[in-house]
Amino acid sequence: MNAVRQATDHMGLITVATIHQPSKRIFEAFDDVVLLTKGGKMTYMGESKSLLGHFSGLTKNTASKHCNPSDFCLSVLDESTPDDAKAAFDRSAVRLALDQSIESEMEKGKLSAPPKIGMDRPNNCFSEVWLLTKRHTIVQWRNPCYCLMRMILSGILSFFLGILFFGDKTQLTGAISSIGAIFFLVFVLVLPMQAAVVPLVEDRAVSSTISDEPESSTLTTSLV
Numbered sequence: 001m002n003a004v005r006q007a008t009d010h011m012g013l014i015t016v017a018t019i020h021q022p023s024k025r026i027f028e029a030f031d032d033v034v035l036l037t038k039g040g041k042m043t044y045m046g047e048s049k050s051l052l053g054h055f056s057g058l059t060k061n062t063a064s065k066h067c068n069p070s071d072f073c074l075s076v077l078d079e080s081t082p083d084d085a086k087a088a089f090d091r092s093a094v095r096l097a098l099d100q101s102i103e104s105e106m107e108k109g110k111l112s113a114p115p116k117i118g119m120d121r122p123n124n125c126f127s128e129v130w131l132l133t134k135r136h137t138i139v140q141w142r143n144p145c146y147c148l149m150r151m152i153l154s155g156i157l158s159f160f161l162g163i164l165f166f167g168d169k170t171q172l173t174g175a176i177s178s179i180g181a182i183f184f185l186v187f188v189l190v191l192p193m194q195a196a197v198v199p200l201v202e203d204r205a206v207s208s209t210i211s212d213e214p215e216s217s218t219l220t221t222s223l224v
Contacts, residue, residue, distance in 0.1 A: 005029045024068040037077050043085040044073070046094045058088055161185055 008015045019026070033051050035044040044051055052069045055076045056062065063072045077085055089095055140147050165181035 001026050001029055021074065022070055024066075024070075027068065027070050035073060037082040037085055039082050041082045041086040043077065043082070043089050044094070045089075045098060050094060054089070054092060054094055058085070157184075 004015055004017070007013065017030075027048065030048050032046065033044060033048045034042065035051070037043050044054060046054075048069070051073060052063055055073045059076045059079060061076075063069075080088075161181045161184055164177040165185075
């Protein structure tokens with residue numbers, strides 16, 4: 001989470017994470033919090049530093065200075081129903097300020113002109129093929145050992161197939177060798193081409209996501 005926090009600050013990103021009962025140190029790394037209780041009812045949405053004060057007003061218990069905010073909020077929710085917690089948030093000043101902020105942003109959006117989006121997408125199949133080929137060439141260039149092994153394998157197979165194909169075709173043995181060379185040329189050389197799929201599978205791991213759906217209350221937090 002420290003790496004996520006540093007990447008968010010350094011690259012100017014908006015990072016959204018779904019967490020379940022985080023530790024106090026992890027909780028303090030987030031700026032905004034959305035607390036959902038059973039049934040998907042929103043019981044809080046706002047700055048993380050204001051969350052403890054909001055839930056302290058819903059219970060007679062006092063939150064200590066060193067307590068875990070997430071644990072304290074979940075204990076308060078256990079004392080009431082999800083509907084009561086949602087209604088308390090709807091009546092709170094945090095919800096009023098949130099609604100006013102949303103309305104203000106909507107009014108600004110109506111008055112401002114929509115941003116112009118550059119249409120850089122190629123409009124014909126030849127341009128798309130060129131761009132995809134160029135991108136694939138760059139990917140292969142960045143992995144020289146893998147490309148070199150494929151080239152060596154293709155060269156060795158081509159050498160042996162050439163010996164078989166250019167044999168003496170005036171005899172039955174040479175004709176059979178030529179037919180066998182054509183057969184292996186069609187089917188065996190497909191294997192090096194299939195090896196090109198391996199980097200594509202590895203690249204997909206970059207954009208893979210891991211989702212975890214907890215059974216109880218969920219804290220959805222945002223790093224800004």
